[in-house]
Amino acid sequence: MDKDKTIDLSRNIVVAASNLIPGIGGVLAVFLDKYLPSTMEQRREEFLRTLSSDIDNLPSSVIERIMNDQEYHSLMLKVFKSVVQEDKEIKKKAFRNILLNAATTINNTINENEFYIKLLSDMTTDQIRILHLFYLRDIKKSISFKNVYSFITKHWKNIDESYRFALITEIIRYGLITSSQKSNKAKGEGHQLSSFGERFILFIFQPNETQDDYTEIYDN
Numbered sequence: 001m002d003k004d005k006t007i008d009l010s011r012n013i014v015v016a017a018s019n020l021i022p023g024i025g026g027v028l029a030v031f032l033d034k035y036l037p038s039t040m041e042q043r044r045e046e047f048l049r050t051l052s053s054d055i056d057n058l059p060s061s062v063i064e065r066i067m068n069d070q071e072y073h074s075l076m077l078k079v080f081k082s083v084v085q086e087d088k089e090i091k092k093k094a095f096r097n098i099l100l101n102a103a104t105t106i107n108n109t110i111n112e113n114e115f116y117i118k119l120l121s122d123m124t125t126d127q128i129r130i131l132h133l134f135y136l137r138d139i140k141k142s143i144s145f146k147n148v149y150s151f152i153t154k155h156w157k158n159i160d161e162s163y164r165f166a167l168i169t170e171i172i173r174y175g176l177i178t179s180s181q182k183s184n185k186a187k188g189e190g191h192q193l194s195s196f197g198e199r200f201i202l203f204i205f206q207p208n209e210t211q212d213d214y215t216e217i218y219d220n
Contacts, residue, residue: 040084043092047083051096054208058103066103075102075113082121090125094204101203116203119174127167128204131176134193135201146190148177176200 055063066072079095086092098120102113120128130152136143145151149168156164171177176197179190193201 043084043086044080047080047092047096051099054096054100055103058100062103072102075099075117078114078117082117085121088125090128091120093208094120094128097204097206097208100207112199113203116200119176119200120204123171123174124167127171130167130171131197131201132205134177134197135205138193138198139201139205147179148191 055066076099079099083092083095086095095117098113098116130148133143133145133148133151137145149164152159152164152168153161168177172179175194177191178194179192
């Protein structure tokens with residue numbers, strides 16, 4: 001059975017099963033059968049349009065190379081799979097940046113690019129906003145802080161403290177930031193990006209940049 005038929009069969013099973021739920025089954029069935037597929041298709045088409053415009057602006061030599069690069073095609077398919085599940089412009093723009101950087105950075109291994117996609121898929125938009133603080137501090141030089149937890153505590157006053165702590169703890173677990181003595185000695189006091197974290201933020205925040213997507217962190 002081919003993939004499209006498998007997807008249709010799975011969706012039909014879910015729709016049929018939802019009709020058995022008392023009270024909300026019919027509404028859920030309509031949503032799954034009509035609105036969800038069209039929403040996913042709309043997201044995919046929108047992403048493809050913007051990505052196509054981005055790729056058209058790449059040097060012709062790069063375009064020619066990726067047209068025949070099977071590993072790059074595989075990377076694109078992985079991104080498409082994740083994008084249809086996203087409604088936040090922050091993450092969609094980051095996915096586009098990963099593909100653009102993967103196209104122009106030949107010496108970066110395809111395995112690391114795949115890990116970027118996995119991380120971005122797993123991370124919440126709030127975690128991406130936190131990483132953007134490091135981008136503003138270390139790349140754009142437009143803000144300053146030592147302890148990122150203290151910084152977001154000040155600016156996210158209405159957000160639960162344990163939730164803020166969990167966000168940063170998981171980013172540290174990903175290996176993107178650290179507060180180790182070795183890092184502090186090399187780069188300065190407080191939370192610092194790891195070398196992997198530095199590569200990751202460059203891949204997701206450039207070349208398509210925006211400030212509007214991240215203003216929420218300063219407004220609470």
